[in-house]
Amino acid sequence: FAYLKFVYADDPFFARPRSLFTIHNLAYQGLFEKDVLGRIGLPESLFNMNDLEFFGKVNTLKAGILYATGVTTVSPRYSREIQTAEFGCGLDGLLRHRAGALNGILNGVDYRDWDPATDRLIPRNFGPADLAGKKECREELCRMFGLPEPADLPVAGMVTRLAGQKGLDIVCEALDSLLGLGLALVILGTGDQKIQDFLLAARKRHPVRIGIKIAFDERIAHTIYAGSDIFLIPSRYEPCGLAQMYAMKYGTVPVVRATGGLDDSVQEFDARAGSGNGFKFDEAAAGPFLEAVARSVRIFRRPAEWRKIVRNAMAADFSWERSAAAYLALYEKIAAAA
Structure with a gap:
């Protein structure tokens, strides 16, 4: 996301792409020393509190929240929780600032692996009609x-x-x-x-x-x-x-x-x-x-x-079909954004 904004900003190929960043667990933020910016080809000027600096470190998760077109979490309630001090892991202020771009979509389950009617790992199969x-x-x-x-x-x-x-x-x-x-x-x-x-x-x-x-x-x-x-x-x-x-x-x-x-x-x-x-x-x-x-x-x-x-x-x-439909609708909304 930082590369799109600061490295490839003048490249015509990257003039239109929209981006979506998904947060799974906000507690894991990818923190590095300041010198990582030069080593990975990002401007060292980004080491400031309004960009990637976070309590003396470079915070790569913060980059996604800041620079992506849209941000999602893996459930609606978590998207609200991380905007509070209790769950925000120091980024709640930024997340409140980007609340209009923040969406929560519940994860899904692959019922091909998790279905008692067909599960080969359990002693006997069953379903709701016969327990x-x-x-x-x-x-x-x-x-x-x-x-x-x-x-x-x-x-x-x-x-x-x-x-x-x-x-x-x-x-x-x-x-x-x-x-x-x-x-x-x-x-x-x-x-x-x-x-x-x-x-x-x-x-x-x-x-x-x-x-x-x-x-x-x-x-x-x-x-x-x-x-x-x-x-x-x-x-x-x-x-x-x-x-x-x-x-x-x-x-x-x-x-x-x-x-x-x-x-x-x-x-x-x-x-x-x-x-x-x-x-x-x-x-x-x-x-x-x-x-x-x-x-x-x-x-x-x-x-x-x-x-x-x-x-x-x-x-x-809780099938992925429902979650996938929600993601597709969000992709279309982001792609249509001016």
Whole structure:
């Protein structure tokens, strides 16, 4: 984007092209020392606060926000969040300045890889019309993690990076109370050593209620999505998130913090109206997280209502066709701009 504006500005070939910059995670900004400008052929005069300078560094992500014709994020809510001090990572003022060029488009899922009706990595296929295969996946999931299958308790699953950004510190703080709600918990992931050690120690204290695998394994991940009843995503921030979309397709009800794409894709279940596909909480803290999980456990104990929310979740459409249509419309709008 900086090259288009400052290096090729007089080249007739580049006189008309429009550009679009997509931000996935604003926290990763590409910071370099000042001398990088000369080495990559950009004017050193750009090292000022109105261009690429950012707290004494060259910020390459800032260049995209400044110079692209349009800017997108991977969910509508994240596009609003990054204009605040809490989520803006020091660039919120610039993003507010460019708010008219900023759009949020929710990511999509490739259902060729994530569909319980055709998934070759799960023990038995199933669909919304016949959930018998999900029960078999639940049985296999418990065997994988060395847990007795809890006949009348929900199994909550997580497939995640073990990090504070993903809310694992909240899970650790709430763990005993979480088990007190009456559920079993399985977690697959790697990450922060302190979190790993805490979870492994908890597994020793609660061998029939907690299953932990410090790894990443695609077959186990798919089995968690297919075999769990509830899927936990207590992220502190989440630009989009795909895990909640995978979980819903497999009839596994998400409990998420209402941030970024989690908020855009999960609607709180309303038992009276029979609407909604999951459960949400606002504050990134143990108390609100536990309250949301408790709501999910209560509905799990009401079979008719639980069947309704499971089918609502499975009916949600997060295919790339919808996202691609939104991108195409934006491309056409940008291309038509004077």
